Amino acid sequence: MLLLIQYTLIFASVLILVALGGCFSEHSGVINIGLEGIMVMGALGGALTMKYLPGSMAAPLVILLVILASVLVGMIFSLLLGVAAIKFNADQTLVGTALNLLGPAISVVLVRAINTAESADNVSSAVAYGQTKKAFLANIGQFEFNWFMLISFLVLVVSYIVLYKTKFGLRLCACGEHPQAADSVGINVYKMRYAGVLISGALGGLGGLVYITAGVSEWKFENGVAGFGFLALAVMIFGQWKPVNIGLAALLFGLFRALSNVYTGFDTLVALKIPSTVYNMLPYIISLIVLVFVSKKSRAPKAEGIPYDKGQR
Amino acid sequence: MTSASKKRESLLRNNALQTILGSLLCIVIGLLVGYVVLLIINPSGAADAILAILKNFMYYPSAVASMKYFGTTLVKASALLMCSLSVLFAWKVGLFNIGAAGQYVIGAGACIYCGIKFGLPWYVCLLAGIVAAALVGGISGALKAYFNVNEVISCIMLNWIGLYSVNMLLSKVKEQSTPYTKPLSSVNKSALLPNAGLDTLFSNNQFVTIGLPLAVAMAIIVWIVLEKTKFGYELKATGMNKNAAKYCGMKEKRNIIITMMISGGLAGLGAGIFYLTGIEQWMVQQTSIPGMGFNGIAAAFLGGSNPIGVIFSSYFIQHITSGGSYVDKTVYCSQISDLISAFIIYLCGFVLFFKIWINRFLDKRDERQAAKELKGGEE
Numbered sequence: 001m002l003l004l005i006q007y008t009l010i011f012a013s014v015l016i017l018v019a020l021g022g023c024f025s026e027h028s029g030v031i032n033i034g035l036e037g038i039m040v041m042g043a044l045g046g047a048l049t050m051k052y053l054p055g056s057m058a059a060p061l062v063i064l065l066v067i068l069a070s071v072l073v074g075m076i077f078s079l080l081l082g083v084a085a086i087k088f089n090a091d092q093t094l095v096g097t098a099l100n101l102l103g104p105a106i107s108v109v110l111v112r113a114i115n116t117a118e119s120a121d122n123v124s125s126a127v128a129y130g131q132t133k134k135a136f137l138a139n140i141g142q143f144e145f146n147w148f149m150l151i152s153f154l155v156l157v158v159s160y161i162v163l164y165k166t167k168f169g170l171r172l173c174a175c176g177e178h179p180q181a182a183d184s185v186g187i188n189v190y191k192m193r194y195a196g197v198l199i200s201g202a203l204g205g206l207g208g209l210v211y212i213t214a215g216v217s218e219w220k221f222e223n224g225v226a227g228f229g230f231l232a233l234a235v236m237i238f239g240q241w242k243p244v245n246i247g248l249a250a251l252l253f254g255l256f257r258a259l260s261n262v263y264t265g266f267d268t269l270v271a272l273k274i275p276s277t278v279y280n281m282l283p284y285i286i287s288l289i290v291l292v293f294v295s296k297k298s299r300a301p302k303a304e305g306i307p308y309d310k311g312q313r
Numbered sequence: 314m315t316s317a318s319k320k321r322e323s324l325l326r327n328n329a330l331q332t333i334l335g336s337l338l339c340i341v342i343g344l345l346v347g348y349v350v351l352l353i354i355n356p357s358g359a360a361d362a363i364l365a366i367l368k369n370f371m372y373y374p375s376a377v378a379s380m381k382y383f384g385t386t387l388v389k390a391s392a393l394l395m396c397s398l399s400v401l402f403a404w405k406v407g408l409f410n411i412g413a414a415g416q417y418v419i420g421a422g423a424c425i426y427c428g429i430k431f432g433l434p435w436y437v438c439l440l441a442g443i444v445a446a447a448l449v450g451g452i453s454g455a456l457k458a459y460f461n462v463n464e465v466i467s468c469i470m471l472n473w474i475g476l477y478s479v480n481m482l483l484s485k486v487k488e489q490s491t492p493y494t495k496p497l498s499s500v501n502k503s504a505l506l507p508n509a510g511l512d513t514l515f516s517n518n519q520f521v522t523i524g525l526p527l528a529v530a531m532a533i534i535v536w537i538v539l540e541k542t543k544f545g546y547e548l549k550a551t552g553m554n555k556n557a558a559k560y561c562g563m564k565e566k567r568n569i570i571i572t573m574m575i576s577g578g579l580a581g582l583g584a585g586i587f588y589l590t591g592i593e594q595w596m597v598q599q600t601s602i603p604g605m606g607f608n609g610i611a612a613a614f615l616g617g618s619n620p621i622g623v624i625f626s627s628y629f630i631q632h633i634t635s636g637g638s639y640v641d642k643t644v645y646c647s648q649i650s651d652l653i654s655a656f657i658i659y660l661c662g663f664v665l666f667f668k669i670w671i672n673r674f675l676d677k678r679d680e681r682q683a684a685k686e687l688k689g690g691e692e
Contacts, residue, residue: 033465080659084659084662084663088662088663088666089665089666090662090663090665090666091662091665093409093465094409094610094614094658094661094662095659095662097409097411097607097610097658098655098656098658098659098661098662099659101607101610101611101651101654101655101658102652102655102656102659104651105648105651105652105655106350106652108646108648108651109350109354109645109646109648109649109652110354112646112648113354113355113644113645113646116643116644116646120643123642123646125646222601223600223601224601226473226600227469227470227472227473230466230469230470233466234466234470237463237466275481277477277478277480277481278477280477281473281474281477281478284470284471284473284474285470285474287466287470288456288462288467288470288471288474291456291460291462291463291466291467291470292456292460292462293460295456295460295461295462295463296460296461298461
């Protein structure tokens with residue numbers, strides 16, 4: 001039971017971070033389908049930092065550096081979307097999809113190059129970071145507390161405040177609802193949209209790092225992040241683009257995702273004799289069902305996905 | 314002003330030519346980026362590696378061997394062509410079918426299962442693959458039409474659900490000792506697509522079947538349906554403006570569902586003409602979705618989302634993807650081609666801007682020329 005809570009919380013943390021990233025980007029008016037790719041890149045940045053940091057380093061410093069690395073890589077990668085969508089009016093779905101394919105491709109090529117350079121026989125695409133990862137964990141009795149749970153919660157609170165209580169957040173939302181109106185009162189729509197995309201890159205990258213450190217001590221980059229970026233988008237839609245709702249939705253999705261990891265610990269679930277594959281499918285099936293119920297009355301930002309054209313009325 | 318320069322100008326204004334130029338530019342930049350990445354990994358072998366990717370089957374010195382591998386590349390390209398037609402068809406109707414990958418997986422599952430478990434002949438297996446994939450596509454369409462579920466997200470969810478279901482289904486027909494499905498050539502020969510003599514053209518490559526001409530024929534059919542029929546016109550109108558289409562008396566919900574079903578069916582056919590050649594067995598422990606459907610997106614946009622254009626772009630994408638396996642594996646890895654094709658998709662996002670830029674440039678030149686002529690008249 002404790003294990004289930006632990007996994008639920010850690011997967012929910014990933015979903016909260018990434019969904020909030022999507023939330024900022026969409027509130028500014030840019031659809032970020034590329035979160036999946038951004039997650040992979042953030043994970044790569046974090047994993048490589050963990051790999052090369054000396055094991056003797058103090059834990060808080062390790063945490064800080066690793067987080068910084070994945071956030072930075074995520075932001076730089078998200079700029080690819082930002083520049084294409086904001087400056088060049090490219091189709092946001094197309095560019096986002098390209099990011100999703102680019103992320104895993106870049107990371108596999110890089111990681112394999114690093115691995116083969118270390119030893120010629122090593123052709124795997126895995127990065128091991130077992131030792132350094134321990135910096136993120138603190139055992140409270142049987143419960144393995146992960147600092148990221150706290151960080152995600154803080155990010156959630158901060159996002160709520162930023163989006164609803166600050167000048168910046170309200171301006172950001174204005175750019176996603178009616179950019180022409182926002183521009184008419186002197187808000188720089190382009191800057192705001194860049195800000196939205198960069199924040200989504202930072203949070204997406206961080207989310208990727210949390211995802212690969214949840215439970216395992218090495219990550220095979222061939223697998224990307226198994227559709228988690230898209231689950232986060234489903235969480236965002238389920239949460240109706242509002243931080244608090246996103247937090248609750250993430251807990252629900254996190255629970256179903258956690259079940260596939262720990263269902264063997266429950267006698268009643270084992271007794272049902274459902275193949276493990278079904279549990280793997282569960283989060284995706286649930287999100288489809290949830291989307292059916294919430295998409296009809298969607299509160300999506302009205303101008304999302306439409307390139308901003310100053311001359312347009 | 315000479316008539317020759319006038320002619321050249323009107324040619325540059327030609328939309329098709331601009332698309333081709335844009336695509337070529339995407340390819341060149343994509344390859345350059347790939348080259349730079351190779352240079353960063355290891356400068357000494359980078360030029361050889363990029364040449365290996367571009368040469369693909371020409372790597373073999375003997376004509377017989379290279380012809381054989383040319384055939385294999387063509388077989389894969391034909392499956393890719395179907396996937397990109399699937400993406401393209403939906404795109405023309407304003408839908409982004411990123412689920413081609415999942416529909417391809419479902420199609421593969423259905424036709425392999427029918428072939429091994431029930432021992433059905435190839436045309437029934439092919440049909441089963443098409444129908445199963447079309448149904449999965451239809452789910453996304455129906456969710457979009459009736460519940461306003463974003464088709465990109467529903468497609469991704471269905472991709473994963475499809476992969477896990479097919480793994481589960483095909484583990485029932487796998488070999489005892491390996492995670493692969495039983496080979497069709499030994500279990501049920503009638504499920505293999507007929508060669509119709511095409512194999513002899515490619516040094517007896519038994520995987521070259523009627524799937525090849527079938528895929529090209531489908532591209533032409535898709536072009537005819539989209540450009541020359543009332544049905545295609547209706548679909549495109551729905552894509553451009555759902556409400557206007559509804560106002561004109563078109564059934565916009567039905568059109569969305571039908572589009573996704575056709576789109577899914579095309580991807581399913583792609584899986585059929587690939588797996589029913591016996592070229593590959595399904596690995597039932599796969600944890601990642603086959604890249605065919607995603608490469609289909611690259612090919613569709615690189616081909617300027619034109620059914621005839623994608624015949625060439627599919628071949629090109631498959632050519633470099635297959636070519637990736639010839640790079641020096643002690644230094645580089647074959648996924649470098651995935652990186653190049655992913656970057657090409659990214660660049661395709663800029664093609665529209667490229668066209669606008671060319672037109673603006675031409676407009677300016679025209680204006681300048683007109684001003685000059687006016688001055689000349691005054692003198």
